[in-house]
Amino acid sequence: MEQNDNKKNAKSELVEWLKSIAIAILIAVLIKTFVFNTTYVVGNSMYPTLYESDRLVAFKLPLYFTDPKPGDIVILNAPDVENKDYIKRVIAVEGDTVQILDGKVYVNGEQIEESYLIGDEYTHIYSENYWIIPEGEVFVLGDNRAEGASKDSRYFGTVKIEEIKGIAKFRYYPFDSRFGKLN
Structure with a gap:
């Protein structure tokens, strides 16, 4: 028993x-x-904010309640390459206009302050220099504005909000002075 x-x-x-x-x-x-996901940075399109091999936490939950805002660093499905993600910064949202003149970015006719860039970095253009952001879309740029350094809205146009997978808010690796909340 x-x-x-x-x-x-x-x-x-x-x-x-x-x-x-x-x-x-x-x-x-x-x-x-x-709720959230982690991502690994490959490439230098977001330099100096993000470096190759940085590891980030990207929150998905906020996207169920609100759209990304200018300044947010987002993870998105690459519009030009299947099964690839890009990390970019939202510069403008639906209804805004973006113009790049003499290497400076203007949203709705006002030059935007980009403290995340190195010095007085020149923003190159590919072909167009003026965009009107459609409903449900955003305009994104990499922080590295050197010629050819970032495939972003200058290259592939605006991005549908539903293609955004998360908003990167925190760098959890490497454990150095850059560890912590992202700007």
């Missing part, structure tokens, strides 16, 4: 462990799908 009780207890304990593991996996999947 005691041996049967031990088998029942072992079986019951195994079932409880399996339930706990399944619940933990489900919670992890739900968090990764709806």
